[in-house]
Amino acid sequence: MCGVIGYIGTNATPEFFYNGLKRLEYRGYDSAGIAMMNSDGVFIQRAEGKLNNLQKKLSKLPENTKIGIGHTRWATHGKPTENNAHPHRSENIILLHNGIIENYKPLKTFLIKKGYEFQSETDTEVAAHLLNYEYKQLSQEKNNFERMKKAIFSLVSQIHGAFAFGIMCTDVSDTLYVVKYGSPVVLGLGKNENYMASGITALVEHTRSIIIMEDKEIAFLKSDKIILTDFSGNEIERKPIQISWSTAMLDKNGYDHYMLKEIHEQPQAVAQTINGRLDLELGKINIDNYGISNINLKEIDRIQIIACGTSFYAGSLARYFIEKFTKIPVEVELASESRYRTSTVNSRTLSIAVSQSGETIDTLQAIKFSKENGAQTLAIVNVPGSTIAHNCHDESLIYAGPEVGVASTKAFSAQVSSLIILGLALAQEQKKLSSEKITECIDELVKVPSLLEKTLTLSSYIEKISKKFYKASSILFIGRGQQWFVAMEGALKLKELSYIHAEGYAAGELKHGPIALIDENLWVVCLAPKDSYYEKTISNIEEIRARGGKILSVGTEGDEDLKSISDEFIGVVECSEIILPFLTAVPMHLLSYWIAVKKGTDVDQPRNLAKSVTVE
Structure with a gap:
């Protein structure tokens, strides 16, 4: 490290x-x-x-x-x-x-x-x-x-x-x-x-x-x-x-911190990751441009995603889409634990190592373990020529460009987009989705960069409300479905940058223990955009409200019902579920950034951390 x-x-x-x-x-x-x-x-x-x-x-x-x-x-x-x-x-x-x-x-x-x-x-x-x-x-x-x-x-x-x-x-x-x-x-x-x-x-x-x-x-x-x-x-x-x-690429370009610059580079990171891999005219995924030449996607009947930290949350989020597209079971495993379990992979398993640096030692050792046990291995990395890529059958770069801030931001969005493309590629090769449906998903992915740019205009508003949070001793983050892992990402960023205790939970799990923490002093960040989980998430927010908890909700623009039960509200544009997690992740990154700036912590180099974790 x-x-x-x-x-x-x-x-x-x-x-x-x-x-x-x-x-x-x-x-x-x-x-x-x-x-x-x-x-x-x-x-x-x-x-x-x-x-x-x-x-x-x-x-x-x-x-x-x-x-x-x-x-x-x-x-x-x-x-x-x-x-x-x-x-x-x-x-x-x-x-x-x-x-x-x-x-x-x-x-x-x-x-x-x-x-x-x-x-x-x-x-x-x-x-x-x-x-x-x-x-x-x-x-x-x-x-x-x-x-x-x-x-x-x-x-x-x-x-x-x-x-x-x-x-x-x-x-x-x-x-x-x-x-x-x-x-x-x-x-x-x-x-x-x-x-x-x-x-x-x-x-x-x-x-x-x-x-x-x-x-x-x-x-x-x-x-x-x-x-x-x-x-x-x-x-x-x-x-x-x-x-x-x-x-x-390594300069701050006028931003106060690398992290703020890299948050604002998320549209470019996603655009570069999908560029050349989506054939808009034919409505197909270009497998060769994605980086797969040795793995036969038609043979895969099980997927294992191995990662740490933010990459783990990206993999966990993308799992929802991959399973939806392919009907193939997906397991997302923490690399630091994966190789200490009995291996159950085989030659029809696709094991995917997700790592920004491509050098994360836990992920490297875990993907080696899967390869030794017969799995087909794919590296999804940002840095060219990485050790993890050298140890996998195939390599797919995310093209996010150098990420200098220790807390990962743009790599998260690029990783999610790459994994969604992989899910579509598997569905395409195994004929699990019609060409019309793949075309529809491609059309949605292409919209992500421009909608990210619009979401980034929330920065000044989030800076303004951050003063309500920087003295907090603890903050909860909740969400359902894909938003659960956006909540996990938000909690991780807040811990990393501001040293405020934060936890991310599946909203439905609140009543199984964490709801005991809620009182009039606790802020809860609630991810509740208008998706298929919306109504149930609203019920969870009402449960928090009934116990005096303070609510910062992240929802869909114009949602007056959600706004009326929230102490603070951040709205993102109405869009499809494939786009939503890209947009709701941006307020998580910006909120953590501005709280840390307000507290005066070292945003780019938080204490005790390092960008590339190369020791177990």
């Missing part, structure tokens, strides 16, 4: 590493550090807290270097202090790490007995000392490059867990060593310079030519070439891919 960057070439400044880390700060922001090496030695500066604290120390680093590494941390072992910040040094070894070393304790005990002294509480320092130890054991090897290579092979044979290492050695100043197992790493190719990073966002300003490292691989970066091997030393040939992301 940390952000890492590395460079070898002709000229990199402290600002290069700092700016690269800024692009990766969404991955962790507890502490940070930079190490640069030149003929005068190794220079390391680290700082507790956010990157701004490290910026104050850049003047203590060399003006430029030919090799260096940088790290921004999400703490796993040890508090977020300067001593625990990366990079760590063990004599000639300078090392940073993204991941977790699970067996660090026995290794640390071994190293202490060998005379090593530890300056930090981290598992990473164990790797630095162990590599130094193994390097010393190879004193008979006179070629220092080969000596380092062999020491790294020995290192990876002893450590267990997930790790992406960036390593410098003072004895081999012309090589940057990169090791990957479980945690993401991309390599960037430049002219007489090469790069490594934990995410593409750090490199788009410098190169569009990328190599995605896979598990159990080591890269040896020199200024003019990259050598890639497996953990046994066998060389690997891999062609770089070209990425289309631009630096403009």
Whole structure:
């Protein structure tokens, strides 16, 4: 979950590493550090807290270097202090790490007995000392490059867990060593310079030519070439891919926060996700453009959606549509729990991994488990060349563009649209829906971007009413059907951004316990647009009202009946049920955003969180 960057070439400044880390700060922001090496030695500066604290120390680093590494941390072992910040040094070894070393304790005990002294509480320092130890054991090897290579092979044979290492050695100043197992790493190719990073966002300003490292691989970066091997030393040939992301996509474009920008990019995210996949003239889904070439959709008789957090809610919401279109049973499973159950998938099961980053470790391990048990696997991801995509039979990108804010927004809408398209594709291939019905659904999906734009005009009104909620200690969110999972998404966003306790419930479940919480001090956000669940949801709202609860309802424009029983009302345009959850999700995102702004919390980088969860 940390952000890492590395460079070898002709000229990199402290600002290069700092700016690269800024692009990766969404991955962790507890502490940070930079190490640069030149003929005068190794220079390391680290700082507790956010990157701004490290910026104050850049003047203590060399003006430029030919090799260096940088790290921004999400703490796993040890508090977020300067001593625990990366990079760590063990004599000639300078090392940073993204991941977790699970067996660090026995290794640390071994190293202490060998005379090593530890300056930090981290598992990473164990790797630095162990590599130094193994390097010393190879004193008979006179070629220092080969000596380092062999020491790294020995290192990876002893450590267990997930790790992406960036390593410098003072004895081999012309090589940057990169090791990957479980945690993401991309390599960037430049002219007489090469790069490594934990995410593409750090490199788009410098190169569009990328190599995605896979598990159990080591890269040896020199200024003019990259050598890639497996953990046994066998060389690997891999062609770089070209990425289309631009630096403009990573800017705030005048918005106060990335999150607000990304909320307003939802129309574009959905439009780009459906573009080219809906044949409007023929009324068909273009399977090839969707990304399916290896999976035979005609054979599927069961669907498993695996995801975490917001992606889990997107999958749960889309389940209603997929089952309606296909009559195929759909199970939506939390990735962190999925692989600890007995597998029941088979070759006729379609297992779908949904992840914005494509690196979520729980989702990765769960989809691997399903694949090992015979399922057909599909990755629905936003970031090109992700680890999850590499481990699936097929990959479908959502084309939402970079999402920098830690709390996901536009990816949610894009994921829902992608899953609905998949449901229609299955219905098409299995002839479960007529071409007329598929055409009708396509026509509705095409309306979503423009209706999202209209819904986004509610922002100033929601900002105005947010002052009634920011001092709340707890807020409930309720809905039925698809709106249940919009409520869950709303509650998650509020928790993430404002640190207000919030829970999402199926409205019909209130009477089975949660209604005991309702009194005159509790706000309940009620999702009650005019859908097939409307009348029953209204009954639930009346139950809340009878017990003194305060009601913020999100319903259909012009619904005076709902408005009359609500303390506050947000209206979305009247539309079909396939469009409704896209529109009602926007007030959930905006309400959480404006409450957090009113409270003064860090919207883009909430405490204790990271964008890409790459540790279990």
